Amino acid sequence: MTTPTRDQVRRAPKVLLHDHLDGGLRPATVLELAGECGHALPDGITDAAELGRWFAAAADSGSLVRYLETFDHTVGVMQTAAALTRVARECVEDLADDGVVYAEVRYAPEQHVEGGLSLDEVVAAVQTGFDEGSAGRRIVVRQLLTAMRHQARSNEIAELAVAWRDRGVAGFDIAGAEAGHPPTRHLDAFEYLQRENAHFTIHAGEAFGLPSIWQAIQWCGADRLGHGVRIVDDITVDEDGEVRLGRLAAYVRDTRIPLEMCPASNVQTGAAASIAEHPIGLLTRLRFRVTVNTDNRLMSQTSMTEEMWSLVEAFDYTLDDLRWFTINAMKSAFLPFDERLALIDEVIKPGYAALSSR
Template identity: 85%
Template structure:
């Protein structure tokens, strides 16, 4: 069977690394900005979409992060947050996603008086509305959970970690830290990670994106991360000789041996300079070496991407087939912050039958 983009769109997908404030529809940003009196750098939907992509396409993570001033800026009311969350689920469902963990930093949405709990509740309401709207006549629906993110340059990680535990039976799957890596090592938030471990809670850490192996080492060996957000720079600990022989350093071997999931985001990595192109992205080598590779979108608005786009770009660059895409998807579902029996139910009841039907 010839693999087409439409076939890839129909394939069931699992998404572990997607930012709520990085996936707004351009039209929604315009509408919410008009209501909130927030000034934007462009006045039409097409112009705004182009601005986000071009501003994020600088090769700098710091410049990439600046674009969030406008998405976060229009997400300061419960109504706006719920709308964005609902539309996020609708867009993911239309893209063939069957399970997603969507992250955001509650502390960034309290400028107009919302409490942190208000923010989480607004996202929960939007996700619930989206999941209900995406339910098929047969009763199937996308499952979406929250990841609560703390900003690594701020000092609220313990507070956010406590919220992740308090809300974990109400739609919150885990915890994350994000933001510029350089100068803000994950060990600055060690108390939060130790608390989460004591509470048997799950967490991922942005590491190995703009910064190299020390960031990954700290995230794993000091902080105890379950997954690596990006983790693409683990390739710095892999040596490929001229004859094709591959030698793994101690850290890379540990990551592979322990099956630590890598939340790779190809399009975003090219934009921020973590990879020079999709064809030269380390995902090809890491897949060949059978690391626990997962494919993700990171920020769908800034990267003008979707899970279909990400997977199709890998098909074009590396010649992957449906078996490879299923492998990525099962990897992600195995790595989800969801109870074991629920992961197995989605793998055996949704993912594998979905690929078999194609």
């Protein structure tokens, strides 16, 4: 099959598993909400385009810690129910316009209570926005509730995720700087989720290596790995091109543990030198359960179309390859099996077939 055009990539149905609500705001929305709540923006910026450029430049530092600092200016304007609902609604609108047909969007409820909202009110406000944004559009969106790994509220957030799982919440996540904050510190939360038959993913193997991935899987029982890019540290390729997988990498591949890979973000944070050198190329060739994601659309100035198009340019991927990524993601979604199958058979496969026939 020939290389797809950019327009074909844009029109292709897409599935997104790793996207942060507080990392995907429209710059104009940040500007307006900051004016309403009195939040001080960096450098006194008053222009939306300039603010967008600031976010991209500040995030493009090669440091995950510096990258995370940009969230002070998004989380800071998301402290009321009205603001959360607006951001959630616009998120769904933007994803739908980009051809996303299923998305799990994550955020940390504990970061949105400074204005007096309860955790339940935060989740309810976001769900209202998702419902409004989805109305009349061909997209299904679910929440992932995130606990911050450097805080001590993971049990509370895990219980919140279970309480809301029949009302729009698909699962649980932990995020934040990996170094010094191993996932095993939140073992009680993960054991509770397992007892409740609940789904969870863990940010692991982004800025920290194999021990983080090993703990996330073998100690905590993660269903998916957020990023997981450093699994390549357990893979060797010799001068003759022969590939050898270590025990952990083989386990991840053999058991089909999904990797929520975010190429543009990984280049920004220094987890990969470039898209062309990103481990997604090798991992795809070895047929790991690779999925393609945006991570933070504002900070990385990206979209699912941009992410997929960058891979087409770097690796000469075809529509068949993009279809494979998309079905991988849909298979890995925290959604009931029959609903996943329906989206694959009724939306994704027909969508790619229509593009291939032109």
